[in-house]
Amino acid sequence: MAAPAWPAQKTFTGRAFDACTAPSLAAMKAWNTGYYGGAAVYIGGKNRGCAQPNLTASWVKSVNSLGWKLIPLYVGAQPPCQKSANPEKFTTANAASVGVANANDAVAKASALGMKPGSPVYLDIEPYDIADKACNDAVLTYVRSFTKTLRAKTYRAGFYGFSSSSAKAVATAADRTDLPGNLWYALWDKQETTVADWPWNPKLYTDHSRAHQYMVNSKETRGDHTITVDRNTWDAPVAIVG
Secondary structure (H helix, E strand, C coil), X not given: CCCCXXXXXXXXXXXXXXXXXXXXXXXXXXXXXXXXXXXXXXXXXXXXXXXXXXXXXXXXXXXXXXXXXXXEEECCCECCCCCCCCCCEXXXXXXXXXXXXXHHHHHHHHHHCCEXXXXXXXXXXXXXXXXXXXXXXXXXXXXXXXXXXXXXXXXXXXXEEECCCHHHHHHHCCCCCCCCCEEEEECCCCCCCCXXXXXXXXXXXXXXXXXXXXXXXXXXXXXXXXXXEEEEEEEEEXXXXX
């Protein structure tokens, strides 16, 4: 059997926001001023922090028709050494199998929302102690398993993490096998760039494969709709819809 042909990447370059809850369609219309062109949405994961009453296939279709570029974010299982309590963590023993299960769920969630093959899914890993070798090794096992499973279903693999921990672990791993091809790094320096403050090898993630969350908890109002958002500068794949 020949491998399936990959749809062309849909790239967005510009400003994007992420909010814990996907805004209403009315808010998305009001915010469609040209300042932001992309919006990240939490499509699933047991550790997803907010309910998503607005996030439906109909909403995705409507928002896409307005010109918004959507960024699917999946809050999967978290590292075993992470301090915070989470509904789902993996262990050193089950990291690979949980990665497969989470990736299959992420694809199902993305597909149900009308985000087609060729779309990215950005896996969210929150901060942990990367100096804990056993924990860090488990994280990389989980991430590789998630990535490999996504790709087998023709979805692009992305990763959201922190420049001091989870993103650093992925960016600095000596073995690049089955690591995500797109890196969204949280570095809250208020610099709207994916280049000037890039902390790692400048040859990595250079082909429209970087995003930078540069500011958080920004309360903003557009058209009488106020939303607290995180700000991102984007140069990476977004969902293929329609």
